[in-house]
Amino acid sequence: xxxxxxxxxxxxxxxxxxxxxxxxxxxxxxxxxxxxxxxxxxxxxxxxxxxxxxxxxxxxxxxxxxxxxxxxxxxxxxxxxxxxxxxxxxxxxxxxxxxxxxxxxxxxxxxxxxxxxxxxxxxxxxxxxxxxxxxxxxxxxxxxxxxxxxxxxxxxxxxxxxxxxxxxxxxxxxxxxxxxxxxxxxxxxxxxxxxxxxxxxxxxxxxxxxxxxxxxxxxxxxxxxxxxxxxxxxxxxxxxxxxxxxxxxxxxxxxxxxxxxxxxxxxxxxxxxxxxxxxxxxxxxxxxxxxxx
Amino acid sequence: xxxxxxxxxxxxxxxxxxxxxxxxxxxxxxxxxxxxxxxxxxxxxxxxxxxxxxxxxxxxxxxxxxxxxxxxxxxxxxxxxxxxxxxxxxxxxxxxxxxxxxxxxxxxxxxxxxxxxxxxxxxxxxxxxxxxxxxxxxxxxxxxxxxxxxxxxxxxxxxxxxxxxxxxxxxxxxxxxxxxxxxxxxxxxxxxxxxxxxxxxxxxxxxxxxxxxxxxxxxxxxxxxxxxxxxxxxxxxxxxxxxxxxxxxxxxxxxxxxxxxxxxxxxxxxxxxxxxxxxxxxxxxxxxxxxxx
Numbered sequence: 001x002x003x004x005x006x007x008x009x010x011x012x013x014x015x016x017x018x019x020x021x022x023x024x025x026x027x028x029x030x031x032x033x034x035x036x037x038x039x040x041x042x043x044x045x046x047x048x049x050x051x052x053x054x055x056x057x058x059x060x061x062x063x064x065x066x067x068x069x070x071x072x073x074x075x076x077x078x079x080x081x082x083x084x085x086x087x088x089x090x091x092x093x094x095x096x097x098x099x100x101x102x103x104x105x106x107x108x109x110x111x112x113x114x115x116x117x118x119x120x121x122x123x124x125x126x127x128x129x130x131x132x133x134x135x136x137x138x139x140x141x142x143x144x145x146x147x148x149x150x151x152x153x154x155x156x157x158x159x160x161x162x163x164x165x166x167x168x169x170x171x172x173x174x175x176x177x178x179x180x181x182x183x184x185x186x187x188x189x190x191x192x193x194x195x196x197x198x199x200x201x202x203x204x205x206x207x208x209x210x211x212x213x214x215x216x217x218x219x220x221x222x223x224x225x226x227x228x229x230x231x232x233x234x235x236x237x238x239x240x241x242x243x244x245x246x247x248x249x250x251x252x253x254x255x256x257x258x259x260x261x262x263x264x265x266x267x268x269x270x271x272x273x274x275x276x277x278x279x280x281x282x283x284x285x286x287x288x289x290x291x292x293x
Numbered sequence: 294x295x296x297x298x299x300x301x302x303x304x305x306x307x308x309x310x311x312x313x314x315x316x317x318x319x320x321x322x323x324x325x326x327x328x329x330x331x332x333x334x335x336x337x338x339x340x341x342x343x344x345x346x347x348x349x350x351x352x353x354x355x356x357x358x359x360x361x362x363x364x365x366x367x368x369x370x371x372x373x374x375x376x377x378x379x380x381x382x383x384x385x386x387x388x389x390x391x392x393x394x395x396x397x398x399x400x401x402x403x404x405x406x407x408x409x410x411x412x413x414x415x416x417x418x419x420x421x422x423x424x425x426x427x428x429x430x431x432x433x434x435x436x437x438x439x440x441x442x443x444x445x446x447x448x449x450x451x452x453x454x455x456x457x458x459x460x461x462x463x464x465x466x467x468x469x470x471x472x473x474x475x476x477x478x479x480x481x482x483x484x485x486x487x488x489x490x491x492x493x494x495x496x497x498x499x500x501x502x503x504x505x506x507x508x509x510x511x512x513x514x515x516x517x518x519x520x521x522x523x524x525x526x527x528x529x530x531x532x533x534x535x536x537x538x539x540x541x542x543x544x545x546x547x548x549x550x551x552x553x554x555x556x557x558x559x560x561x562x563x564x565x566x567x568x569x570x571x572x573x574x575x576x577x578x579x580x581x582x583x584x585x586x
Contacts, residue, residue: 106426123421124416124420126423126424127416127417127419127420127423130419130420130422130465130469131416131419131461135416157484158485158486168424172423172469179480179482182484184479184481184484184485184489184490184493186478186479187479188477189472189475189477191451191477193451196477197477200477
């Protein structure tokens with residue numbers, strides 16, 4: 001049976017590092033602060049928000065919530081983002097999406113400053129990941145994958161990585177991040193075809209499953225010793241949370257991140273990490289401009 | 294022996310389409326115009342420029358050249374780009390790079406408006422390719438690959454594509470463009486390792502070689518019927534222009550673009566195509582703003 005790559009320890013290690021960074025910042029008068037923008041009361045948003053609030057407390061990050069009715073106008077939402085952009089006391093923003101129907105998602109994403117985009121949703125952040133310029137931030141789930149590999153000392157250099165899925169939230173950015181670490185990356189998707197996909201996955205050293213299909217990764221996708229990161233968050237026939245990987249049938253693999261308790265457990269820690277980094281960069285920029293010591 | 298996928302016919306077909314578009318624009322009072330910005334007299338820049346001028350004439354595109362000494366200051370260059378940005382009579386700009394040492398390449402790229410970036414060098418254009426937003430333009434060589442496949446009716450959907458090289462000029466953008474056409478893409482590079490690279494290339498239906506290593510693609514990389522796009526422009530031991538593919542040894546492949554006469558022959562046609570598209574978009578934007586009919 002494959003070993004579980006637990007997310008909890010990774011999240012705790014990150015949180016500890018963020019806490020130290022937050023304390024250092026607070027000593028210099030900076031309280032690293034995250035804005036959470038939510039319209040409506042989607043249960044999965046509420047659940048993520050609760051997790052984020054708890055994680056923020058542990059990490060020494062302040063949270064300011066900006067809550068709106070589901071019927072909020074685009075004008076109101078854009079005005080709030082503009083205020084967040086201008087507010088020196090806010091270093092990063094998480095905007096829950098999908099937004100209500102009446103809101104233009106592209107306009108909202110374009111409105112947020114990349115340097116406050118700690119959830120990696122702006123074109124600026126995505127360009128930074130694509131070009132390696134270091135501008136903006138990665139989508140938290142993509143960086144969570146990198147953090148898990150890093151924590152468990154799994155090298156990417158020269159390794160074959162198969163990524164299932166090509167979304168902007170995970171598939172494409174995680175591919176570019178693995179490439180930047182010198183992995184050889186293959187991006188598979190719905191048009192790849194079942195047989196080709198199985199072959200590619202079996203040939204890979206590391207498989208990142210982000211297809212959003214409950215239990216699709218079975219014995220046909222894996223080989224001995226392989227590392228599998230399961231990014232899927234699905235609900236199975238019995239109403240239970242499950243990933244893209246059938247943990248039992250994919251048991252030949254060496255290591256698998258469980259769902260729940262794997263990647264998902266690390267994302268809020270990454271959100272705090274990126275908020276602290278944004279606060280640090282804002283302070284460095286101010287210092288460079290001679291505004292603080 | 295593999296068949297040659299000639300670039301010339303592709304370039305001519307594109308040029309013909311651009312010419313029609315240019316004529317239609319001219320009838321409406323718009324002269325599609327490309328700015329060429331060059332500092333110094335690098336022989337390869339001069340050679341590309343001559344080709345571009347000829348292609349522009351055939352395509353009905355006007356060219357305005359902005360030529361500087363190699364010692365030009367960053368201030369002067371940025372001021373010129375600012376003028377190009379503001380000039381409604383210029384629709385696209387080609388800036389020869391690498392720029393002289395005293396110039397900050399990133400600052401120059403950031404200065405150009407993505408909607409005039411017909412050579413695909415800005416973060417905005419690259420973000421557009423990564424996210425599929427349609428903003429900006431592709432690097433001409435990457436789009437030339439797509440145009441050649443399209444011209445010869447080589448489908449990408451569901452095909453395995455191996456890309457050798459991960460630069461921002463060709464490897465990364467062409468990977469994203471092939472992915473957008475539903476190919477399954479593997480990006481290989483210097484850290485992939487020789488054996489893995491050969492296996493990946495042999496498994497691919499389409500191989501895009503952009504490693505910049507004279508004749509590296511030999512019989513070990515190819516299989517029967519494969520399509521190979523050779524993007525390499527190298528000089529061999531005898532001082533002759535050659536690609537990344539050893540045409541004779543890779544002869545088992547079905548189709549190979551020759552060097553010279555393949556991809557390179559198509560890039561200036563793509564440059565004109567993107568200039569005409571930029572002119573068309575500028576006109577559409579003006580019409581939407583009620584400034585023209």
